[in-house]
Amino acid sequence: MGDNSRGRSSFQRGIGVPVILVERRLAPEKSLLYELKELAQTAGYNVVGVVTQVRAPDSRYNIGSGKVKEISELIKDTGATKVIFFNELKPHQVYNLVKELKVDVIDRFDLILEVFTKRAGSKEAKMQIELAKLRRELSFARERLRLAKLGELHGFMGGGEYAIDTYYKHVRKRIAKIEDELAKLRARKAERWRRRSMERGLYYVAITGYTGAGKTTLFTKLTNYPGYVDGRPFATLMTKMKRTIIEGRPIVVSDTVGFIDSLPSQLLDAFYTTLGEVVLADVILLVFDVSEDWREIKRKLSASILTLQSLGVNKLKILPVANKIDLVKEEEIGEKLQLLRNLELKPIPVSAKTGEGLDELKNELLKTLPGYVTATIELPSTESVRKLIRNAYVKNICESNGRLIVEVEGREEWIRALSNHG
Numbered sequence: 001m002g003d004n005s006r007g008r009s010s011f012q013r014g015i016g017v018p019v020i021l022v023e024r025r026l027a028p029e030k031s032l033l034y035e036l037k038e039l040a041q042t043a044g045y046n047v048v049g050v051v052t053q054v055r056a057p058d059s060r061y062n063i064g065s066g067k068v069k070e071i072s073e074l075i076k077d078t079g080a081t082k083v084i085f086f087n088e089l090k091p092h093q094v095y096n097l098v099k100e101l102k103v104d105v106i107d108r109f110d111l112i113l114e115v116f117t118k119r120a121g122s123k124e125a126k127m128q129i130e131l132a133k134l135r136r137e138l139s140f141a142r143e144r145l146r147l148a149k150l151g152e153l154h155g156f157m158g159g160g161e162y163a164i165d166t167y168y169k170h171v172r173k174r175i176a177k178i179e180d181e182l183a184k185l186r187a188r189k190a191e192r193w194r195r196r197s198m199e200r201g202l203y204y205v206a207i208t209g210y211t212g213a214g215k216t217t218l219f220t221k222l223t224n225y226p227g228y229v230d231g232r233p234f235a236t237l238m239t240k241m242k243r244t245i246i247e248g249r250p251i252v253v254s255d256t257v258g259f260i261d262s263l264p265s266q267l268l269d270a271f272y273t274t275l276g277e278v279v280l281a282d283v284i285l286l287v288f289d290v291s292e293d294w295r296e297i298k299r300k301l302s303a304s305i306l307t308l309q310s311l312g313v314n315k316l317k318i319l320p321v322a323n324k325i326d327l328v329k330e331e332e333i334g335e336k337l338q339l340l341r342n343l344e345l346k347p348i349p350v351s352a353k354t355g356e357g358l359d360e361l362k363n364e365l366l367k368t369l370p371g372y373v374t375a376t377i378e379l380p381s382t383e384s385v386r387k388l389i390r391n392a393y394v395k396n397i398c399e400s401n402g403r404l405i406v407e408v409e410g411r412e413e414w415i416r417a418l419s420n421h422g
């Protein structure tokens with residue numbers, strides 16, 4: 001399907017609500033329509049038409065009024081009952097578009113929320129989605145209030161200034177309540193993990209990357225813990241953590257929600273707080289799909305790195321992982337990795353699916369772990385000490401005169417704490 005194709009002929013009949021996608025591109029060569037289409041299909045829509053335009057935004061409709069007529073014709077032709085815009089729409093633009101097109105109009109932000117809603121299982125995920133929706137509501141209510149004050153509200157979603165003001169306050173209260181509940185929930189979770197890992201001297205490795213890069217597949221290979229994979233965007237929404245043993249070392253590995261390009265800030269705030277714990281990780285694996293073309297690799301990697309940086313991650317902790325090498329010829333992998341090295345990224349090539357390259361990845365991972373030391377310490381042979389070292393990587397242990405001589409490897413601060421038991 002070409003990006004400029006439109007009309008019924010170029011689309012297959014399918015199931016789901018028929019929709020038309022609209023993209024106003026900032027630059028002619030930059031289109032993310034295929035990504036929008038994938039999101040629409042994941043949300044259960046059937047894409048029956050596509051309209052694109054390259055020009056500066058028109059404040060009334062976001063696109064030009066000529067294009068609005070074109071979409072209107074296409075709606076008649078295809079029977080579409082919804083129009084999805086790639087670009088973020090302002091409340092008055094939604095209002096103007098609905099008035100002209102007489103069908104439902106949403107934007108990419110609403111669409112991502114729909115996908116998230118469909119896939120949310122846990123209470124935390126549901127709360128986050130409600131939070132993102134309410135924040136969106138708030139900005140709409142703010143605009144309605146502004147228009148009402150200007151007396152320009154002619155029937156715009158009904159309600160006078162007073163009613164909108166009351167509604168606005170109600171939304172704000174609800175937001176504050178959910179934010180509070182979420183913060184408590186997360187603080188409890190973070191504390192639990194912090195205690196567990198510190199007490200046991202565990203390392204923490206987070207798997208991150210663009211949606212669909214293969215994070216969950218890699219997580220399953222490393223931990224033997226099954227995760228949900230379906231090849232559609234945002235199969236994973238909530239962080240999952242699992243303790244595993246890598247080359248004898250106990251390590252906590254986490255699988256996380258995927259990144260996506262130009263995520264609306266309201267969603268980033270509401271959702272990526274689940275990624276907050278990533279900052280605590282000792283190493284952050286940044287998985288990308290090396291089978292994609294170079295431009296896609298670069299786009300997705302830079303979107304991922306930007307998101308990681310906005311979360312406060314130290315760049316030095318990032319270990320890039322070039323996944324899906326089973327789909328690419330060796331010389332092509334070599335070329336792409338060289339291009340990445342030119343950008344000062346040194347990825348480890350793997351296939352999470354076949355397991356190829358995983359040993360190299362594990363070795364590199366262990367080398368990257370900070371403050372990893374070997375020490376021989378003498379400890380009293382008590383039950384509590386035995387318990388303490390159960391989770392450690394013990395290279396050698398012998399007992400003499402009721403004392404334990406242990407050769408251990410692990411976090412420096414943990415080994416220091418262990419020595420204090422002597």
Ligand SMILES: Nc1nc2c(ncn2[C@@H]2O[C@H](COP(=O)(O)OP(=O)(O)OP(=O)(O)O)[C@@H](O)[C@H]2O)c(=O)[nH]1
Pocket residue numbers: 209210211212213214215216217218228229230231232233234235236237257258259323324325326327350351352353354
């Ligand atoms: N050929 C091949 N396919 C892979 C590999 N790793 C993952 N996949 C496929 O890529 C798709 C996405 O994999 P996931 O593991 O769900 O990716 P993810 O990064 O967790 O995706 P989200 O949770 O949606 O962000 C699935 O269809 C996987 O089967 C690989 O090494 N080789």
Ligand SMILES: [Mg+2]
Pocket residue numbers: 215216217228235236256
């Ligand atoms: Mg996943």
